[in-house]
Amino acid sequence: MVDPSVAAPHSIEEFVKGYEEGGRLRGLRCANCGLVTATWGLACSRCGRYPLEEAELSTNGTVVAFTIQTVPGDEFLNDAPYAYVVVDLERGGRVTGWMPGVRSDEELRVGDPVHFVPSYKPGVQFAKGSGSPGPRPEEHR
Amino acid sequence: MRETWVAGAASNRFGKMKETAREAATRVSMEAIRQAGLEPKDIGYTFVANCLGIADHQGHLGPLVNSGLGIPEVPSATVESACSSSSAALHEAFVHVAGGFLDAALVVGVEKVSQLDTLTATSYFAIGADYAFETKNGATFPGLYATLANAYSRAFSTRPEMFGAIAVKNHANGARNPHAHFQKEISMETYLASPIVASPLRLYDCCPFSDGSAAVVVVAKEFLRSPVTEPLVVRASVRSGSVTDMHDRPDLLGLPATRTAAEKAFRQAHMEPKDIDFLEVHDCFTIAEALAVEDLGFFPKGGGARVALEGTTVRDGKLPVNPSGGLKAKGHPVGATGASQVVEVFEQMNGFAAGREVPRAETALVHNIGATGGSCSVHIFSRR
Numbered sequence: 001m002v003d004p005s006v007a008a009p010h011s012i013e014e015f016v017k018g019y020e021e022g023g024r025l026r027g028l029r030c031a032n033c034g035l036v037t038a039t040w041g042l043a044c045s046r047c048g049r050y051p052l053e054e055a056e057l058s059t060n061g062t063v064v065a066f067t068i069q070t071v072p073g074d075e076f077l078n079d080a081p082y083a084y085v086v087v088d089l090e091r092g093g094r095v096t097g098w099m100p101g102v103r104s105d106e107e108l109r110v111g112d113p114v115h116f117v118p119s120y121k122p123g124v125q126f127a128k129g130s131g132s133p134g135p136r137p138e139e140h141r
Numbered sequence: 142m143r144e145t146w147v148a149g150a151a152s153n154r155f156g157k158m159k160e161t162a163r164e165a166a167t168r169v170s171m172e173a174i175r176q177a178g179l180e181p182k183d184i185g186y187t188f189v190a191n192c193l194g195i196a197d198h199q200g201h202l203g204p205l206v207n208s209g210l211g212i213p214e215v216p217s218a219t220v221e222s223a224c225s226s227s228s229a230a231l232h233e234a235f236v237h238v239a240g241g242f243l244d245a246a247l248v249v250g251v252e253k254v255s256q257l258d259t260l261t262a263t264s265y266f267a268i269g270a271d272y273a274f275e276t277k278n279g280a281t282f283p284g285l286y287a288t289l290a291n292a293y294s295r296a297f298s299t300r301p302e303m304f305g306a307i308a309v310k311n312h313a314n315g316a317r318n319p320h321a322h323f324q325k326e327i328s329m330e331t332y333l334a335s336p337i338v339a340s341p342l343r344l345y346d347c348c349p350f351s352d353g354s355a356a357v358v359v360v361a362k363e364f365l366r367s368p369v370t371e372p373l374v375v376r377a378s379v380r381s382g383s384v385t386d387m388h389d390r391p392d393l394l395g396l397p398a399t400r401t402a403a404e405k406a407f408r409q410a411h412m413e414p415k416d417i418d419f420l421e422v423h424d425c426f427t428i429a430e431a432l433a434v435e436d437l438g439f440f441p442k443g444g445g446a447r448v449a450l451e452g453t454t455v456r457d458g459k460l461p462v463n464p465s466g467g468l469k470a471k472g473h474p475v476g477a478t479g480a481s482q483v484v485e486v487f488e489q490m491n492g493f494a495a496g497r498e499v500p501r502a503e504t505a506l507v508h509n510i511g512a513t514g515g516s517c518s519v520h521i522f523s524r525r
Contacts, residue, residue, distance in 0.1 A: 012273050037389050039274045045384045065295075065393055067287035068340040069279060074264045076279055084279045084339075086288060086388045094388045098279030105340050110295055123278040 009054035012040045023118045023133040027093050029055035036093035038124075059116040060130045061089035066108055069098075075122050083108055085126055097124035145239045147373040147522065148360045149177030150480070150487035155353035155472035156322040157255040162197050165354035166251040167209035173356035174210075174247065178367030181210040184358075185243040187217035188233050190226035190250035190476040193265055197253040206249060223269030224425060225511035226250060227355065228479025228518035234359040235378035245364045250481070251354035252474035262350045266475070269512030271385050283347055283426065285387060285513045287339035290428040292393035294341060297443035301341070305332040306450035307427040308345045308469060314456060315466025317497035320481065322351045322472025346427045351472030355481035371491050373483075376410035376504075377521040385515040396514035399436035406506070406519040407438070414438045417521070418502045419489070420460065421482040423510040424467040433508050434462060437519070461499045464489065479509040479518060486522050 010018070010026050015038065018026040027038045032049035038057065043050035064086045072080040076098070083102035088094050097116070102108050114126040118136035151172035158165055166189070174181055187203050194200040203217025222229035227250030234246035254262055266282045275285060293299065309329055315321035327345060335344040365372055381402035384390055390397055407413060414437070422437070424430035431445035439460060440448055448454045454462035465471045465485035468478060486505040488494045504523040511517065 016273070039271070039386050039389055045389055064388075065288045065292040067284050067291055067342075068337070069281060069284050070336070070340070071259070071263065071281065071283070071338050072279075073267055073276065073281050074260055075277070077260065079279075082279060084284045084288065086393070096275055096278045096280065096386075096388055110291075 006042050006051050008040065008042050009052060015040065019116070019124050020118065021136065023136065025057035025059055025095065025116055025124070027055040027057040028052040038093060038095045055093070057093045057095070058090035059133045061087040061114060063108060063110055063112045063114055064088050064094065065110060068103065068105055079121070085114065087114055087126060095124060097126045099126050142239045143241055143361050145235055145375045146360050146362065146365060147357055147375060147483060147487060148179070148365055148367060149173040149175070149358035149370065150356065150484040151176060152320045152355040152481050152484040153353060154320055155351045155474055158253055158352035162191060162194065162199060162251045162253040162354070163202060163205045163209065166202060166249045167206050169354045169356040170206055170210060170247055170249045173358045176367065176370055177358040177360065179245060179358065179364065181212045183245045183364065184212060184215055184247045185245055186237065187215060187247045187249065188230035189217060189219045190230045190479070191219055191252065192221060192223060192226055192475045193252055193254055196257055196265060202251070222516045223511035224423065224473070224475050225479055225509040225516045225518050226476045228482070228507070228509035228520065229380060229516065231357055231359065231479060231483065231520065232378050232380050232518055235375055238359050238361050245358065245360045247356065247358055248480055249354065249356040250477035250479060252476045253352045254350050255352045257350070266350070274386055281339060283342055284339040286426040286428055287342045289387065289393055289432065290341050290426070293428060293431070293446070296394055297446065299446045301333060302329060303446040303450050304346055304427040304431070305329050307424065307430050308332050310449050310455050311424060311463050311467040311469040314464050314497055315470025318466050318471055320484070321466045321470050322349055323466070323470045342426055348425045348468035348473040351474045353472055353474030353477045353481065355477045355484050357480050357483050371524065373487060373490060373522040374525060375520065376412065376523050377406035377519065379406040379409060379519045381405065381517045383514055385512070387513050394442065395432050395436045396510065396517065398514045398517035399433060399508065399510065402517040402519040403437040406521055410521045412521060416504055417506045418504050419464060419499045420462045420506050420508065421465060421485050422462060422467070422508040424463060424469050425473060425510070427469065429510065430462065430467065437506065437508060456497060457500060464494070464497050464499050482507045482509060483520065490524055
């Protein structure tokens with residue numbers, strides 16, 4: 001009998017652990033159409049092919065679109081204003097993240113290079129310029 | 142497929158409700174049923190839309206509404222599709238009536254959120270987005286549409302006044318709608334002076350958190366009983382979907398779910414955009430109205446932000462858009478919004494829209510988006 005189950009290369013929890021503790025962005029690649037994404041799924045959201053393959057995403061990219069969040073949600077209450085960014089990563093994959101300390105439209109431009117940085121705050125965090133993620137900072141809350 | 146009709150439609154005043162969601166939903170349901178010339182016992186099924194019942198300590202509204210209507214034995218279910226919940230419920234009603242499984246169905250949407258503080262409301266409203274891959278990375282609901290506005294403004298070199306004109310227009314319409322949350326006009330100066338919520342979106346680009354309820358009665362021809370109201374023929378009832386995360390779509394310059402729903406709806410109705418007299422579209426943010434009128438096929442890409450400023454989409458313009466005031470001014474009680482858009486069409490075509498009438502309206506298209514376009518409904522209605 002055929003095994004009907006399909007496995008994902010990693011879980012959402014493993015994705016979060018990857019960026020929180022491992023300093024890496026774990027992604028998924030479709031062997032059929034080439035879609036690369038961080039967004040979890042069993043099958044490709046573009047062409048439907050499954051299963052997907054594990055893809056190690058670059059931690060460097062450029063800003064595609066952004067907003068300055070003045071009125072935040074509850075998990076970012078003490079961090080506003082900050083930038084919410086859509087980022088095209090080198091070697092493929094489009095992800096979202098946030099940039100603490102970017103407080104106005106004048107401080108960021110579409111096309112600017114950014115790089116992923118590990119953090120104790122929630123979410124995928126980016127900083128200006130290209131660079132390596134570096135170690136996770138000491139926890140200070 | 143049987144010919145299917147909207148025989149009754151009713152709404153309360155959006156804004157802040159004193160009564161519970163259950164009371165409001167039951168009252169507008171009774172009104173819509175009686176407007177249709179029917180009695181509650183004629184209803185074969187109740188499709189409820191209520192996204193944030195948890196905010197009011199009450200889920201499972203269907204049996205409560207039906208019991209309050211004196212028809213506890215009538216089956217019910219809640220349909221959830223974020224901001225497009227009640228248009229999704231309407232589609233369910235359409236499918237059942239058109240398919241011959243029901244003769245008369247009640248669709249009722251309701252939301253009560255005004256008791257929440259802004260922080261809690263902001264977090265609740267974000268639940269239609271992708272928590273793990275958008276919200277957790279810092280996006281609020283306005284933030285996601287702001288990202289679209291950022292990309293759009295860059296691609297088409299917009300000016301703030303273009304989006305301001307959408308807000309000014311919808312407030313002018315809402316000022317003439319007794320159901321509207323905001324019944325006051327605003328000036329371009331007021332728009333431009335309002336604070337930034339998520340750049341480039343200002344406060345007056347955003348719809349409010351509203352309480353409200355709206356109901357629609359969907360029937361087969363044999364159940365057209367009202368001697369006083371004119372029913373609407375449902376020419377098309379279409380749902381579509383798209384990848385939830387905006388950043389996983391081919392581009393940030395439109396909502397693909399709107400495009401596919403519109404194409405299917407025009408095919409189903411055997412109509413083209415030029416056959417439509419006015420639109421009720423999903424303007425949770427001004428950018429959303431600009432995208433909607435483009436993606437629905439009425440204006441070319443980049444044109445949607447200009448048409449309000451040019452006067453094309455005002456109430457007596459060539460193609461009126463959101464004569465109700467839209468989500469922007471009428472308000473956005475999430476689960477009630479889709480049904481309330483149909484209420485506007487019903488009132489326009491029945492001459493109940495005094496003061497905001499669209500001249501010579503025979504056909505209308507209604508567009509309702511779930512969250513940032515993971516879901517979409519398009520309905521087309523016409524007079525008999």
